[in-house]
Amino acid sequence: MPEVIKTQDINSTVWKACDTFRGVIDPSQYKDYILVMLFLKYVSDVYSHKYKTYLKQYDGNKARAERAMAHERFNVPENAHFDFLYEKRNETNLGELIDIALADLEEANREKLTSKDGAGIFRNISFNSNNLGDKKQKSSRLKNLLQDFNELDLNPEHLEDKDIIGDAYEYLIANFASDAGKKAGEFYTPSEVSTLLAKLTKSKSGARIYDPTCGSASLLIKAAKEVDSNNFSLYGQEANGSTWALAVMNMFLHGFDNASIRWGDTLRNPKHTEGDQLMKFDTVVANPPFSLDKWGSEELSEDRFNRFHRGMPPKSKGDWAFILHMIESAYEETGKVGVVVPHGVLFRGSAEGRIRTQVIEDNLLDAVIGLPANLFFGTGIPAAILIFNKAKADKTQTLFIDASQNYESGKNQNKLKTEHIQRIVDTYNKFKSNELKAGVVEEKYSYISGLGELKENEFNLNIPRYVDTFEEEEPVDMPMVKKEIQSLKSEIDSVQDQMQEYLRKLDL
Incomplete structure (x- = not known):
């Protein structure tokens, strides 16, 4: 009986492989090499396992086994198999051999590993790059990398559970985010924030779920896991080519082979369309880049999808551009939207104020939830979650939650614990089911406002206007x-x- 491989076994082995690159390249680049190699090792081991199974089934008949393999998830050419590269680990052109292997793996699996525009997921990475040192140093580092990964046996029969590879991938992305610092926000939303947003927008069976700025797809995966069945479809778009590749691999490693993850600028060129209209979704979730400058306002002054009919956001702050795209992408009458935003979105005036007013008057805003500071990699500023609901019908109330003081302090980042997440979700669910009355729900924590009160406050959503967190001093x-x-x-x-x-x- 082979030894069972546990999550921590993969985590420790693969994290050790990072030593190959420490001091050589920027930490934000570790993920590209380490996660690609993890993916290659996984598909190679799965392929070998299946091939041996078919050989046994067909009494050693290689031709029949190879025909059966043509219908498996991945086709792995001989020179693209991890074991082939490991055998060549002493070659002086090892980086070139790995690049050729990845190109051939893409070509053999074009429908899965290339975008509809023909871009392969490995096109933005080269193991033959001069960034890894001169020829001798590079070959030595890559040999060490292969030796580290050779210790892992990712044969599915040896794994503790079916999600172990995907979970290890998420673990590594989180650790890379910690190391990458400010650049991490480009590809990773902290796990507990993703969990919270997924629970607040919990999708029903059969739902279409979409993230227009999906990063490495951790939020989409969390949203998928909240569905009470395997009947759902996932869609995402990511502007950064390297991060898009991570998202595609992440989906395969979690078993979501049918997810549609597209590469491109969502605002300037949304890829999920039906005819000349935006595709519609049951659930839209995202953690867009905060206050993105030069997001495309000039090019989109006459947007063919009419996303900005409530107003054009300022060119130096793209927050409302992403929000309006998400709202337009949600099904009319039933769609829901959950988005992470900087607090400025709640109260800034001028164009943003006019857009906010229109969205509220259209009865789309369901909840405003203030989060603790220092949750996100690369920024210590506090953020908020906005929930929009196209199914509010005659209900015109909005829930405010101030969860800014509910967290566990960390050395580098604060964290939301399970009980903090559950408190927010329970309050929101009671609000949705009309169990709560307008006014103060819980002192210094939650409040329900009517449309009239929002209007009196000039549609300013600054949370302290509604949730009184002022601490009275002792007399x-x-x-x-x-x-x-x-x-x-x-x-x-x-x-x-x-x-x-x-x-x-x-x-x-």
């Missing part, structure tokens, strides 16, 4: 304060008398 005991002052005055007089006595003795 001052004036007689006691007066008594303490007199006591202190007596002590000062005594000290001064002593000082004068010392000075007299010193004849000063």
Whole structure:
């Protein structure tokens, strides 16, 4: 009986492989090499396992086994197999051999590993790059990398559970995000924030789920896991080519082979369309880049999808551009949207204020949830979650939650614990099911506002306007304060008398 491979086994082995690149390339680039190699090892081991199974089934008949393999998830050419590269680990052109292997793996699986525009998922990475050192240094580093991965046996029969590879992938992406610092926001949303957003927008069976700025797809995967069945479809788009490749691999490693992850700028060129219209979704979730400058306002002044009919966001802040795209992408009457935003979205004026007013008057805003500061990699500013609901019908109330003080302090990042997430979700679910009355729901935590109150506040959504978190000071005991002052005055007089006595003795 082979030894069972556990998640921590993969995590520790693959994290050790990062030592190959420490001090050589920027930490934000580790993920490209390490995660591609993890993916290659996984598809190679799965392929070998299946081939051996068919050989046994067909009594060693290689031709029949190879015909059966043509219908498997991936076709792995001989020179693209991890074992082939491991056998060549002492070659001086190892980086070139790995690049050829990845290109051939793409070609053999074009429908899965290339975009509809013909871009392969490995096109933005080269193991033969001069960034890895001169020829000798590069070959030595890549040999060490192959040796580290050779320790892993990712044969599905040896794995603790079916999600172990995908979970290890998520673990590594999270750790890379920690190492990458400010650049991490481009590809990763902290796990607990993704979990919270997925629970707040929990999708029903059969749902279409979409993330227009999907990064490495961790949020989409969390949203998928909240569905109470395997009946759903996933869609995403990502502008960064390297991050798009991570998302595609992440989907395969989690078993979501039919996910449609597209590469491109969502605002300028949305790829998920039906005819000349935006594709519609049951659930739209995202953590867009905060206050993106030069997001495309000039090019989109006459947007063919009419996403900005409520107003054109300022060219230096793209927050509302992403929000409006998400709202337009949700099904009319039934769609829901969950988005992470900087607090400025809640109260900034001018064009943003006019858009916010229109969205609220259209009765789309369901909830405003303030999060703790320092949750996100690369920025310490607090963020908020906005929930929009196209199924509000006659309900015109909005829930405000101030969860900014509910967190676990961390050395580098704060974290939301399970109980913090559940408290938010429980409050929102009670609001949705009309169990709560307008006004204060929970002191210093939650409040339900009517449309009239929002209008009185000029559609300013700044959370302290609704959730009073002001801490009253204890009343001052004036007689006691007066008594303490007199006591202190007596002590000062005594000290001064002593000082004068010392000075007299010193004849000063």
